[in-house]
Amino acid sequence: MALNGEVIVIGGGLAGSEAAWQLAERGFSVKLYEMRPEKQTGAHVSDRLGELVCSNSLGSKLADRASGVLQRELKLLRSLLMDIAEKTALPAGGALAVDREAFASKVTEVIETHPNIMLIREEVLAVPRDRPVIVASGPLTSDALTQDIISLTGQDRLYFYDAISPIVTAESIDMDIAFRANRYGRGDNEEGDYINCPMTREEYERFVEAVREAETIELRDFERDDPNFFEGCVPIEQLAARGDNTLAFGPMRPIGITDPRTGKRPYAVVQLRRDNLIGSLYNIVGFQTNIRWGQQREILRMIPGLENAEFVRMGMMHRNTFINAPTLLWSTMQFRQMSNVFFAGQITGVEGYMGNVATGLLAGLNMARQLRGEALWTPPQTTMLGALCHYVTHAEPKDFQPMKANFGILPPLATRIKSKRERYAAYSERALNDMKQAIEKLGDGYLQHITQADM
Ligand SMILES: Cc1cc2nc3c(=O)[nH]c(=O)nc-3n(C[C@H](O)[C@H](O)[C@H](O)COP(=O)(O)OP(=O)(O)OC[C@H]3O[C@@H](n4cnc5c(N)ncnc54)[C@H](O)[C@@H]3O)c2cc1C
Incomplete structure (x- = not known):
């Protein structure tokens, strides 16, 4: 395959693995840097890519739940990690829970064997300023890189919360x-x-x-x-x-x-x-x-x-590193101050495994569009991915806190529906219809024509 150009992806977690794959599938050469096992985060326990640090649940898979909607959108967008999640799923009622080892092993295998991806096990100390780069180093970004992101963003500190x-x-x-x-x-x-x-x-x-x-x-x-x-x-x-x-x-x-x-x-x-x-x-x-x-x-x-x-x-506690996305990112995940830099995953303030996969996918897709000279894509705000990206880039910057997929961030429906179940079903239907239409308009060769079966 003729390669379109080279992109650096920092972090082989959920967002970085998805972003690297999306670029590689579109014919770009990717250098994916992952610091483990040389340097550990304190929460990860293996050297695998896409390791789930805590729960093995990727949220409810029901169509009338926020995470279920996001999962369906990811399927429409042909997400690698969503596909692997379904293939490694365990029986867990209405939840999409995976065998964590099988999941991360499969992600690692697919990335390692992709002809367009070079996996480099090394800590990145600074964001390269002169090349296309996606920063997906997660909530436990290494100290050196954190310091560099502070100077890159011009803010005196990244936003840490402990509780x-x-x-x-x-x-x-x-x-x-x-x-x-x-x-x-x-x-x-x-x-x-x-x-x-x-x-x-x-x-x-x-x-x-x-x-x-x-x-x-x-x-x-x-x-x-x-x-x-x-x-x-x-x-x-x-x-x-x-x-x-x-x-x-x-x-x-x-x-x-x-x-x-x-x-x-x-x-x-x-x-x-x-x-x-x-x-x-x-x-x-x-x-x-x-x-x-x-x-x-x-x-x-x-x-x-x-x-x-x-x-x-x-309520929860852990170290968390995230930038003040409302002042730093466009809803395409592009860094406002440097068009060759994108951010993805928890470092953008999007919370939750699937949200992190989804922003990785969006950053990868938009980096590909940018390198091809095409307009960047903002998913409709009525979709769960679009609402999440809108939320983190438009929230009040002063008290900005991470947010996960939920119906509260979607714009209200045109008509009021009293029953909660019916209302959620309507949100879901609108999101998926709007996502399908947006994908069709996008004209991205990698995204095949969406069929009814994809719903
Ligand atoms: C302790 C903890 C528990 C969590 N539990 C849950 C949960 O149960 N459910 C849920 O939905 N979400 C949970 N989250 C939130 C979030 O969904 C996960 O952290 C998720 O893995 C984030 O995805 P990511 O791709 O942004 O980062 P990660 O998956 O963490 O990937 C980032 C990768 O970048 C690497 N890296 C960091 N710095 C560098 C560097 N300088 N150079 C090279 N590589 C680097 C890291 O080693 C890591 O592999 C939890 C977060 C934490 C911290």
Whole structure:
């Protein structure tokens, strides 16, 4: 095959492997740099490409779930990793779970044997400025490269977070129990910016007990050693361990809040703050936690008003390196300041395995278009991939936090559908139709004509 040009891809994880493959299949020569096994990240345990660092689930595969929609879009876009995931899938009900070893081994084999890809096991210390390059070095980018990305982006630091609070969908909050109010009625919005979940003393005590008894995710050595680990965001389980009322004097303090149903101040209150512009997502304020996800869900559903909460992100902790994409990237994944540089994967602020594969695919596809002198492609915002890329490149830069695929980031439907199931099915249908049409218009030779069977 005649080679179209050479591209450097940094990082042989989920995004980098997908990006390298997409370029190679379009006739480009790729040098894929992966620092493992020479240098480990602290979370990966093997030398394989596409290693899943934690869960082996790639999310629900159902068509009316956000991750199911993203997976279908990836199939339409002929994703290598999606294909391997299906071939190495394990029985897991509605979830797409894979045999992690078989998955990573297959990714490694396909990449290693591709005639257009040269795999180089070496740490990249700096982003080459004079060649086409895709940076896909992940949340655990090596220190040297992190420093270089800081000078490349001109920002004094990359955005690290150690602990994050859970996010729930607004529609899953029971507003017959929860109520809107700001402390002391402050703020411009008379209705109140915060959603408050009030607790009686008994409810608070039961909650604190459950938090104290919960198991937390064991921290890996590299996280334990991080000197900045708990800076400014102590997890709720640590606060609960300090004393019976530490939470009630901390993130759950009820001062300045009156429950309109009792006319009294609750014993404690859990506050939720809007997390996106359209108000479909709310984060639980000050509730950063490292409690295991199954127990975390159960414990948070003890909060009055959150009994049926749907979580789009659980509270968690780990080192995370991500750039401030809203100020640095276009929604094509291209770096605004240098057109030969693209970013992909978790370093862009897209969260979740499949989201990372998807941005790798988009960066690879757009790098190919750029090198061929074609216009770059922005997937429609009504698709899950398009919405994710739009979100991370248009969010409020000041408090930018990573986001995973969810229906809350899609633009509203033309008509209101009350039933949640039907609404999600409508989002899904719109996303897949729009993705098919966009692919057909794209005229990319590698993407074959999409048939009904691909749905
Ligand atoms: C501890 C932890 C647990 C997570 N658990 C989950 C989960 O359960 N479910 C989920 O959906 N998401 C999870 N994530 C988030 C995210 O989906 C994964 O981290 C995902 O692997 C990110 O994909 P990526 O391609 O961006 O990065 P990675 O898959 O991490 O790939 C980046 C690659 O770049 C390499 N690299 C780094 N620096 C250099 C360098 N200088 N030179 C050369 N190579 C380099 C690394 O060795 C790595 O192989 C987790 C993240 C972390 C950190």
